[in-house]
Amino acid sequence: MITIVYDDIYKYHAPKGYHVENPSRIDKALSAINQLKVKFKKPIKVDDPQIIHSEDYVKLVEKHSKLEENLDEDTYTNRYTYESALYAMGGALEAFETNGFALVRPPGHHAGVNGRAFGAPTLGFCIFNNVAYPIKKYKLKRVAIIDFDVHYGNGTQEIFYDDPDILHIDVHQDPRTIYPGNGFPDMIGEKDAEGTKINLLIPPLGSDDLYEELIPIIQAILDDFKPAVIAYSAGFDSYMGDGLASVNATEYTFYSFGVLSNKFTKKYAVLEGGYDKGLIKGLKAFLEGFANIKMEYKKYQSNDSVRSRFMNYLSEEKNILRNYWSI
Numbered sequence: 563m564i565t566i567v568y569d570d571i572y573k574y575h576a577p578k579g580y581h582v583e584n585p586s587r588i589d590k591a592l593s594a595i596n597q598l599k600v601k602f603k604k605p606i607k608v609d610d611p612q613i614i615h616s617e618d619y620v621k622l623v624e625k626h627s628k629l630e631e632n633l634d635e636d637t638y639t640n641r642y643t644y645e646s647a648l649y650a651m652g653g654a655l656e657a658f659e660t661n662g663f664a665l666v667r668p669p670g671h672h673a674g675v676n677g678r679a680f681g682a683p684t685l686g687f688c689i690f691n692n693v694a695y696p697i698k699k700y701k702l703k704r705v706a707i708i709d710f711d712v713h714y715g716n717g718t719q720e721i722f723y724d725d726p727d728i729l730h731i732d733v734h735q736d737p738r739t740i741y742p743g744n745g746f747p748d749m750i751g752e753k754d755a756e757g758t759k760i761n762l763l764i765p766p767l768g769s770d771d772l773y774e775e776l777i778p779i780i781q782a783i784l785d786d787f788k789p790a791v792i793a794y795s796a797g798f799d800s801y802m803g804d805g806l807a808s809v810n811a812t813e814y815t816f817y818s819f820g821v822l823s824n825k826f827t828k829k830y831a832v833l834e835g836g837y838d839k840g841l842i843k844g845l846k847a848f849l850e851g852f853a854n855i856k857m858e859y860k861k862y863q864s865n866d867s868v869r870s871r872f873m874n875y876l877s878e879e880k881n882i883l884r885n886y887w888s889i
């Protein structure tokens with residue numbers, strides 16, 4: 563039985579006109595979740611977003627939300643945004659408490675300490691960093707965050723960039739071809755944390771066979787790091803045809819990411835992106851893997867030129883990783 567942390571407050575953050583990040587995403591996700599055996603739990607509202615974000619950034623969000631002003635050209639607010647974002651952090655906290663999945667909006671992985679992180683042009687629809695909240699709240703040690711959203715989780719990586727206790731493995735579409743334009747394999751963390759920040763790239767049109775190459779590498783790093791907690795920034799926009807990206811992952815990949823968690827007794831997952839089919843098919847497969855339900859999914863193959871580009875990236879990535887991990 564999977565615990566889903568959810569409240570209708572997550573639908574109140576809504577755009578004035580059309581925006582791809584909108585409340586209908588929740589309905590899509592629920593249509594997948596309702597095919598599984600789940601129990602629902604309510605989130606709490608947190609009152610200390612400053613354990614992650616600067617006072618100035620928190621005030622900026624509160625003020626913009628009150629005035630219903632956009633934070634930037636990608637990221638809107640309305641009068642419910644500030645409160646929804648506090649509940650989204652509380653959703654991640656409740657998911658941590660219950661080994662569950664936080665079905666939250668607004669998303670969070672692009673939100674860094676002061677908002678935009680590592681030179682990103684915008685906040686990329688994110689308000690507060692949800693996946694980071696339980697870690698900071700409980701001062702957790704030895705947490706492995708796996709971010710398989712198709713975009714680089716720049717906010718999360720920035721928050722923990724010099725923290726050796728937090729392993730952050732981010733698998734994303736080649737940032738030369740997609741927002742936020744950063745997240746290359748040579749970004750490895752700083753000071754004592756060198757090697758604990760890992761960026762693995764998928765070229766456009768890459769499919770399940772490429773993700774499949776990464777799973778044993780991630781597994782080997784986890785075996786080395788021995789996390790006490792495994793956390794997911796679970797984005798489903800890498801699903802084939804989801805709309806915002808050009809990577810072609812399918813159920814096979816999302817299921818594999820979910821299965822990775824089964825060795826660990828403490829785990830949680832937080833929704834990031836995913837806009838269309840990914841939120842239905844990708845999310846269902848991920849939760850099946852996360853709940854250790856046996857499934858068989860078809861594996862899709864990338865074409866030869868995409869695969870060979872990926873293999874070039876991978877050999878560069880492995881050269882870096884070998885300095886820190888037994889892979």
Ligand SMILES: [Zn+2]
Nearest residue numbers: 711713799835
């Ligand atoms: Zn995304």
